[in-house]
Amino acid sequence: MFRAVFQSFDDAAQGAAGPGRLAALRTELRRHGFNGFIIPRADEHQGEYVPANAERLAWLTGFTGSAGLAVVLEDRAAIFVDGRYVLQAPQQVDETAFTVVPLAETTPEAWLRAHLPAGARLGYDPWLHATASVRRFTKAAEAAGGRLEPVSHNPLDAVWSDRPQPPTGRIRVQPESLAGESAATRLARLRDSLVNEKLDALLISDPHNMAWLFNIRGADVPHTPLALGYALVPREGRPALFLDGRKLTAEAGAALAGVADVAPPAALEERLQQAAAGGARIRLDQTTAAAALSTIVHAAGGVADVGEDPLTLMKARKNTVEIAGSRAAHLRDGAAVTRFLRWFDGAAPAGGVTEIDAVSALETFRRETNVLEDVSFPTISGAGPNGAVVHYRVTTATNAPVGEGMFLIDSGAQYADGTTDITRTIAVGEPDAEMRDRFTRVLRGHIAVATAVFPRGTWGAQIDSFARRPLWEAGLDFDHGTGHGVGSFLSVHEGPQRISRLGNVALEPGMILSNEPGYYKAGAWGIRIENLLVVEERDIPGAERPMLGFETLTLAPIDLRLVEPSLLSDAELAWLNAYHARVREELTPSLASEEERAWLVEATQAIVA
CATH class of the missing domain: 3.90.230.10 (Creatinase/methionine aminopeptidase superfamily)
Structure with missing residues (x-):
């Protein structure tokens, strides 16, 4: 009589595989001269719900909660969880491989200061960490006598042999009859905010904000109608969305064409460099913008203004x-x-x-x-x-x-x-x-x-x-x-x-x-x-x-x-x-x-x- 369609009861936790996967990751780290690596439960947008190809923490440890972080060193590994998961994590993780550490007791930074060997190279993926977290881990590594270094390619991905492909969920229009406001009107409000804050552009890294601004909904992550991607909105000129074009329905493509350009994700770096050239001030969201984006802006001669995305508060105030x-x-x-x-x-x-x-x-x-x-x-x-x-x-x-x-x-x-x-x-x-x-x-x-x-x-x-x-x-x-x-x-x-x-x-x-x-x-x-x-x-x-x-x-x-x-x-x-x-x-x-x-x-x- 009853059945579930939108949720599964399969046990996604594979904690028993943790020791073998941990050993493979350590081998890959040694191959590149690293003594440790940080694995957040995050994708490039710091989302709560992430696509299957970004579930790196779950694949490595078996922990399937929506928040957590692991640190892997040569002789020990720990996974840090908040109060919601202090009972769940030990049930899912092989504790012979990973020590489960409640955040209320010890932070990852404090743990690193205590356990990172002097002279160690601790790696991180700059696309999976916001700038503030990179600063914290840098200080912790230096306090222990080591150093934090970005990797050009995530070593965990190299040992994840059956990693799923990126999602291509269909994008559809959220009609104005439900949104209560057109995308053009919302863009005008955003530009007023950019003028007031003396910003030359906003790089939207939060897919929720992109969905709200352009009145679109997607299907790239479980249970939240998001299309993963970025948008660049200059104070003057036409915005651009960086999305896989295969996601667009004809209706969504036509609606977006009226207010913005759509470009492939691979074009983001070049367009961001162009926008940042000449000392332009680009707002990057302090919560969801990857540290890699700040690096791109700085390298192009721009100013990475890391702060609040003004869309976040606009979106919160429902009309x-x-x-x-x-x-x-x-x-x-x-x-x-x-x-x-x-x-x-x-x-x-x-x-x-x-x-x-x-x-x-x-x-x-x-x-x-x-x-x-x-x-x-x-x-x-x-x-x-x-x-x-x-x-x-x-x-x-x-x-x-x-x-x-x-x-x-x-x-x-x-x-x-x-x-x-x-x-x-x-x-x-x-x-x-x-x-x-x-x-x-x-x-x-x-x-x-x-x-x-x-x-x-x-x-x-x-x-x-x-x-x-x-x-x-x-x-x-x-x-x-x-x-x-x-x-x-x-x-x-x-x-x-x-x-x-x-x-x-x-x-x-x-x-x-x-x-x-x-x-x-x-x-x-x-x-x-x-x-x-x-x-x-x-x-x-x-x-x-x-x-x-x-x-x-x-x-x-x-x-x-x-x-x-x-x-x-x-x-x-x-x-x-x-x-x-x-x-x-x-x-x-x-x-x-x-x-x-x-x-x-x-x-x-x-x-x-």
Whole structure:
């Protein structure tokens, strides 16, 4: 009945092959006179989702997370992961070959200062590192008495015999009816920014920004509709996109021809040299521009102005059309999720449901909308202890039955009018007091963020602690950010906005973010409650400065069986009841069967303390 089309359950991790691949890499490094090499989990654009031919870290180590870095020396090797992956990495990596190092304990730079031998040559691929990371590694290598050197050809590629070919996904137009603005208008806004910042050109290295600026979408990486490539936008004159022409549909080719030239990727270096000649100032994005691009600009006599790509913030501020599209996408998606929750509520307690069954069922309900483009990331489907693995990905090897306790499912969808991301934690059987206490504390943190009112200029870091206070009061916490930015039929993880300790960008109207506090009891269960929010202006009588707040976009029931009403304040209880009343009112017309509508009424009933 149910099947997954947009995600696979194959175990991509090949940790057992790690020692042999590590030995082959070391042989190749010795052949070129290097004593070590740095392998980031990155492509030429520093993307979260990368094409198969750029999955170098996974091929070498077996680790399949979306962030990480390995350092290989002659006598030791380490892989560095953040708090999301401290449980996953040891399960995937052969620890006889690689030491798994949590970033919270040691940074790669500190590790290098301690372990890089004096006089060692440490290699790196300048197309896979941003300038700032090269600076950090240079200092670390020099502090150890060694030196960091770029390689002309990546030595790992030389030993990766079955490396896939670069992707050639088709590029299509994102119509103005969904984008809310033409490419020509966006180009005009960008050029105004270049004039204001006294820049001669912008080199766009972030494919998300290229997609947004030119109103195109592609299919080069999993789950995010990106076309990999670059664009060069001069302050005056015609822009150029550097793309494989085989990707272009006739419609996309015609649309782009109206605003820009399209050239093959191999032409990028020469065109960048021409743009930089004569001391021109070229803006390179500090986050996504490879260090190699700075070298090209400098060598041509230009100034590599490494800073923020102005498009990143423009893209983050959704216009009214994009926000309307997001609301429509969430209404459609909420009905699909509700249908899933009703199915799960009946099937799971009877037994026989596995984590993969749940993923397949939810994707099927979304596909039945007939407008699902893709999932926005591989669904996290965690039964019992697997729910405590923050970025757990179920495979045929790990697929667990759903038993009594708690089940966590974190998923999202890509629709042409919006991107969704939602997490629900579901009780299977009767939850115990500890489960209810922890769930309610997470819910209180979620409500605190959802109801926050704050002055313009407030950073996400200032909101982050709102979500943690109810957990801190019990001596608890969670090791991930409270919220990330979300794109408009683009990446489910979009910057620069975020709600986390590292969120140093002011929140502005139109920004979409997630609200997802959690709690994870290792070896037992995990809890996360996630809705998406959009920042909006708030009119407060008597306010002395402009104020902002959030509108909740996500619509789906929160499991009331896990709520301990006595822990909620009157205001928190009122929010929960009002949210469920809205869910019931807005989703009921989208549910086809009487059984589904009746279940929704029961799942969203008002509760009292």
